[in-house]
Amino acid sequence: MPPIISIVGKSGSGKTTLIEKIIPELKRRGYRIGTVKHAYHGFDIDQKGKDSSRHKEAGADMVIVASPGKIAMVRDTDSESLECLEGYFHDMDIIIVEGYKRENKPKIEIFRSSTHKKPLCGEDNNLIAFVTDSNIDLKVPKFGLEDIDSLVDFIEKKYL
Numbered sequence: 041m042p043p044i045i046s047i048v049g050k051s052g053s054g055k056t057t058l059i060e061k062i063i064p065e066l067k068r069r070g071y072r073i074g075t076v077k078h079a080y081h082g083f084d085i086d087q088k089g090k091d092s093s094r095h096k097e098a099g100a101d102m103v104i105v106a107s108p109g110k111i112a113m114v115r116d117t118d119s120e121s122l123e124c125l126e127g128y129f130h131d132m133d134i135i136i137v138e139g140y141k142r143e144n145k146p147k148i149e150i151f152r153s154s155t156h157k158k159p160l161c162g163e164d165n166n167l168i169a170f171v172t173d174s175n176i177d178l179k180v181p182k183f184g185l186e187d188i189d190s191l192v193d194f195i196e197k198k199y200l
Contacts, residue, residue: 041129041130042074042129042130042132042133042134042135043134043135043146043199043200044134044135044137044145044146045134045135045136045137045145045146045147045148045168045195045199046137046138046139046140046141046143046145046146046147046148047059047062047136047137047138047139047147047148047150048139048140048141048147048148048149048150048160048161049149049150049151049160050151050155050156050160052152052155052156053150053151053152053155053156054150054152054185055138055139055150056138058148058150058171058185059075059136059138061188062136062188062191062192062195063075063136065188065189065192066133066134066192066195066196069192069196071133071134071200072131072132072133072134073132073133073134073135073136074128074129074132074134074135074136075135075136075137075138076135076136076137076138076140077137077138077139092105092114096114101115101116102114102115102116103115113128133200134195134199134200141160141161143166144166145166146166146168146199147161147164147166147167147168148167148168148169148170148171148191149161149167149169149170149171149172149178150171150172150185151170151171151172151174151176152172152173152174152185153172153173153174153176154173158176159172159176159178161178162178167180168180168181168198169181169182169183169191169194170182170183171183171184171185171187171191172184172185173185181194
């Protein structure tokens, strides 16, 4: 099973932007990357009335939409934990997760001093790195908001 790293932070901190910067650098270094976006409030990838949505509404437990070059899957599950997802990433080198801040997995927090007063994971033993523009010290390696090469060096050395 590939390593899983969660990118966490409060709303508006830049989690998606950070992931968008990490992925190309990991790809440039030759790694296969899987990602998971934790949609805490639910989601729908298909429009009501489309065939795949109709399959699901008819009672299918899993629906896959396949086209040249990509697939998407909707599957019923009793859990939203990362463990229920791990089997889908067996051919990846690393899984980067946006969210899942309560999971017992390594976390990198992004924190912008202009957006929030204090970090999210100050007391989290799973925090492995801190990406910030502040001078707050959380006793883990700290990287600047644009220090992507060094952050990816850290991830590569520790997990790849």
